[in-house]
Amino acid sequence: MDQSASVFSERDAALFVSFAPKLTARPVFFPPTNPELVFLIAQSFVTSNKYVTGPIHYNLRVVEVTLAAAYLNAVLNPPGTQLPADAGPLGTSLHGFHETYFHHQRAANSEYSVATGSHFD
Structure with a gap:
């Protein structure tokens, strides 16, 4: 990335x-x-030995990001919005949150366009 x-x-x-x-x-x-x-x-200048820490820290990061996706979904998407299931370790992912969030944003922008004759790009 x-x-x-x-x-x-x-x-x-x-x-x-x-x-x-x-x-x-x-x-x-x-x-x-x-x-x-x-x-x-910021650059922390902390050296991380990926061979030693990878199996633990990588998996922990995946779980932390998945929990962040669930939190962002609860705060930013309409109440009751479910994240799509995927192959992530907890069954959802940040990618699923992004897709869901932008789907709702496009729908809201489309409704605004119809109501006002304006549009967002």
């Missing part, structure tokens, strides 16, 4: 990268906020 971000990124935009069903990347622009929105990316 980091290589995709290096190739497809645009100034003043976040990047949504998807690998399913094929590699796509699109800029995500945020509305002005006060205070201004800031993303901080």
Whole structure:
């Protein structure tokens, strides 16, 4: 994913990268906020021996991200929204959350377009 971000990124935009069903990347622009929105990316300079820690930490990270997907779904999607089942260790994934969230956003934007004659891209 980091290589995709290096190739497809645009100034003043976040990047949504998807690998399913094929590699796509699109800029995500945020509305002005006060205070201004800031993303901080830090290098910890901590060495991690993947051979030793991989079997434990990788699996833990997968579970943590899956739990994050469930939390984001509960907070950001309409009440009662179920994440699609997949082959992840807990049966759902962050990818499923993304797909569900953007499906609801497109539907909401479509309803807004019909009601007002406006549209979002």
